[in-house]
Amino acid sequence: MGLITKTKLSEAVGWSESGGRRWINFFKDYIPHTKKGDTILYNDNSVKVLKIIKQLSENGLTQKDILEIIKEKGIPKDITEFSSIFKNVNSNSSDLPLSREIMIPFLKVISDGKTYTSTYITDELTKVFNLTEEQRTRSYENGKDSIFITRIRQVRYSLKKSNYIEEVSQSTYQITQNGLSLLNDKQHEIQDEIEDMEEVIDPFEVMEDKFDELRKDLAKSIIQQVKKAHWKKLEHIIVELLMAMGYGDGRITGKTNDGGIDGIIKEDKLGLDNIYLQAKRWDNSIGRELVQSFSGALDDMGAKKGVFITTSHFTKGAIEYAERLQSKKIVLIDGEALAKLMIDYDIGVNVKEKFVVKKIDFSYFDEE
Structure with missing residues (x-):
């Protein structure tokens, strides 16, 4: 070719x-x-x-x-x-119905022409496919949304976009004449239509994906800039970040013999307790030894709380060591988490553009 x-x-x-x-x-x-x-x-x-x-x-x-x-x-x-x-x-969704398998049952559930809420439709589809509560609520490995609910949401958008159902009020749906006609079509015609509907993509999902992509790209750029900046800049960043997160006043220690303590911040506005900070602008991973050394520095200060921030990442041994500590709490923040927090709390970033996605207010059109 x-x-x-x-x-x-x-x-x-x-x-x-x-x-x-x-x-x-x-x-x-x-x-x-x-x-x-x-x-x-x-x-x-x-x-x-x-x-x-x-x-x-x-x-x-x-x-x-x-x-x-x-x-x-x-x-x-x-x-x-x-x-x-x-x-x-x-592997965690092979026993759940696919989107294409939900489309016709969805229409059949509301085929009497009455209006039904999305909750009712979901409950009925759960019965149709004989799903257990575990199957209905099962989510993707790294997600919070139910797989089944996500697929129903995709089906609902495709059916609405293809004019087989209409949303008559908030999260309430009714089959259209086109939808009723589809149910009466021949099987091969139905299958052809299902294939076409599978190609319908919810633009909001596309926007979410692109937003995630932009956020990840921005996070990478932030870490690159932090690594290029003077090493003292990271110390100022972590103090400014924690203050933006709602903690009390903070300061850089500014000492070379600080025992691994780069900054101190008050736990709250009244300063009832202090949190001690360490920052490492590294490319290599942070191992257990460095975290253990920071823990020792906290002991010397009589401190019980610390935050260790790096532009790189922590080894498994370092993470396990911090998790096992009993007498104190050390929070580990790697480069990826640091960048995300800086984005969330507007540290080192500004707004390029805002996009507001609106939906119809059905109550506005209701009769008084």
Whole structure:
């Protein structure tokens, strides 16, 4: 195969042009391509990558799930590697219905034309699929949302976008005439429509993903800047950060014989207790020995509370040592956590742009 356009790439993988474009655009950083003038063209490797992405999608993974796999493990090289990755990622949701399997049952639950709340619909779908409470509330490994609820939310958006249901009031839904007609269609027609609906993407989810991506990129930039700055700057940053977090006044010790204490901050506005700080602007990992040394410095001060902050990361031994301490509390903050806290508390950052996402206020349209 020679170089092909985005439309031909979608066809080669088996997606419709519109659906394929959405997926290609979402994963554009991971799909091989060549730019000729203003035109982006694709090759055999592009087809291979997109087919693997499509396989992951067809096995019930969302765009967000797939993106996390690719970021962590890269693009799978062959079907064997794909099967292994899918097994590991999807092991906690293999007994739950996929989004495509929920669509028609969702419509059937409200097929009498009455209005139903999202809670009622979820309860009924739980019964339809005979799910246990554990299955219904099970979440992704690194997430807080229920897998089942997340998939229902995706289905609800697709059905609404395709005009098969309408939201008549806040979180209350009713089947449309189009929805009733779909239930009466032939099976192959229903399956074709389900495939099209699977390609419908909630733009809010895309925004959330992009927001997370921007936040991660910003966090990396912050740590890079901290590492470039003078080593004393980190000491000032941690004091300023803790004060912004609501602690009392703080100060830099400014001593070379401080025993590992770089700063002191009052635990509260009244200064009823002190928290002692240590900052390490390092590239290498922080091991148990350094944390143990900081612990000894706290003992010399008669202190019970300390915060150890680094631009790098802590070894497993260092973390386990801090967790086992009985007589004092040492909080470890690595570079990633430091950057996130600086973003949250506006240290070293400013607002570039604000985007406000609004939703309809159904109560405004209610009769008095």
